[in-house]
Amino acid sequence: MRWQKKIVKIDLNCEYPCPCRRKGRLLPIILTEAMGCDRCQQIFVVTDEEECIEQLTPSYPYKKKWRWNGKAWMLTQKPWQESYFYLTLSCFLASILISIPLLITLNGGVKLISGIILGLILILLCISLWLAYRR
Known part of the structure; x- marks a missing residue:
């Protein structure tokens, strides 16, 4: 069994670093449950009971998901x-x-x-x- 870090719920009123590693900041988008990066212009939607963010990319069929552990983003993957x-x-x-x-x-x-x-x-x-x- 793999050791996992504590998972923190995502607060839509806070700023987070961008998970794309471009030194950007995720800022909440007003009147939505989404966040946008000020550097790479990516949009992320909060999913899974406010525990994950998912990258919105209409052209790419596989969407990436990240979890916030309090300090950094962790990429989530399915076991297979x-x-x-x-x-x-x-x-x-x-x-x-x-x-x-x-x-x-x-x-x-x-x-x-x-x-x-x-x-x-x-x-x-x-x-x-x-x-x-x-x-």
């Missing part, structure tokens, strides 16, 4: 996103471990070509898994 690299790496190694003995035992001809095609399909599956879950 933290370990997708290891999942992809293990699938790639498993495909190699399956393909190499299969290719060694095949004599040649049609069996060898089908074994090579099977190995390439497994490797392409691993690459597509990596491309699907990366950010």
Whole structure:
């Protein structure tokens, strides 16, 4: 289990540093539950019972979320996103471990070509898994 710092609720009446690391300040936008940076012009919306801010980007499908711990912003991620690299790496190694003995035992001809095609399909599956879950 990972050690986590205390999470503080976000007060819309306070100023915070910008989580984009451009030395900007997040200022509340009047009559909304949003904050804007005075340096990078990004807009952030307060979500999750005032514990997170989410970056509003209409062109980017994956939105970033941050939590305030009292001193700095912490980027929040889903548990599967933290370990997708290891999942992809293990699938790639498993495909190699399956393909190499299969290719060694095949004599040649049609069996060898089908074994090579099977190995390439497994490797392409691993690459597509990596491309699907990366950010």
